[in-house]
Amino acid sequence: MRIAGVVAAGLAAVIVLGGCGSDKPDGPVTQSKKKTKADIQRYADQTATIIESQLTNAKVTTTPCGEGRYSVQGVYRMPMWIRWQARKRATLRTTWQENKMPITMDSTPDGWLGAIGTVTPDGYSIDVASYNNPQPLAFSLQVRSPCIKAPAPRA
Numbered sequence: 001m002r003i004a005g006v007v008a009a010g011l012a013a014v015i016v017l018g019g020c021g022s023d024k025p026d027g028p029v030t031q032s033k034k035k036t037k038a039d040i041q042r043y044a045d046q047t048a049t050i051i052e053s054q055l056t057n058a059k060v061t062t063t064p065c066g067e068g069r070y071s072v073q074g075v076y077r078m079p080m081w082i083r084w085q086a087r088k089r090a091t092l093r094t095t096w097q098e099n100k101m102p103i104t105m106d107s108t109p110d111g112w113l114g115a116i117g118t119v120t121p122d123g124y125s126i127d128v129a130s131y132n133n134p135q136p137l138a139f140s141l142q143v144r145s146p147c148i149k150a151p152a153p154r155a
Helices: 002-018 034-051 082-098
Strands: 056-066 069-079 103-107 115-119 125-131 138-144
Touching: 034 056, 034 069, 034 082, 034 125, 034 138, 082 103, 082 115, 082 125
Parallel strands: none
Antiparallel strands: 056 069, 069 138, 103 115, 115 125, 125 138
């Protein structure tokens, strides 16, 4: 179980160091927080569907990125028995690669527990990791938007 803690700590470092996700080279997209939150939920729902699980314990937060930009992060728990976790991560890997989405993280230190991540074509980061509190019976799913520019207020 100690390895799961290392995986979770590594994933936490990626989240903290990743900040607001990836920015597009041509500048941040302009869209409403409502639309961004809907995108987060759509990617979370798609991920849960791919691995045949459900989303629980949802927590969606918005944080400033500076210069009038913001990022949204959704954190979810997806129930999954440990004996299925490696197989479900492999399913995510195959699905993401078939859809030309790069694998940004892929770790299975003990053959059972691990983490996998990708970035969507529109810059959203998706990370799935074994969750071991109190037992590894679930995945933790984090979906983060890139830094997005809020639309100008209407006059």
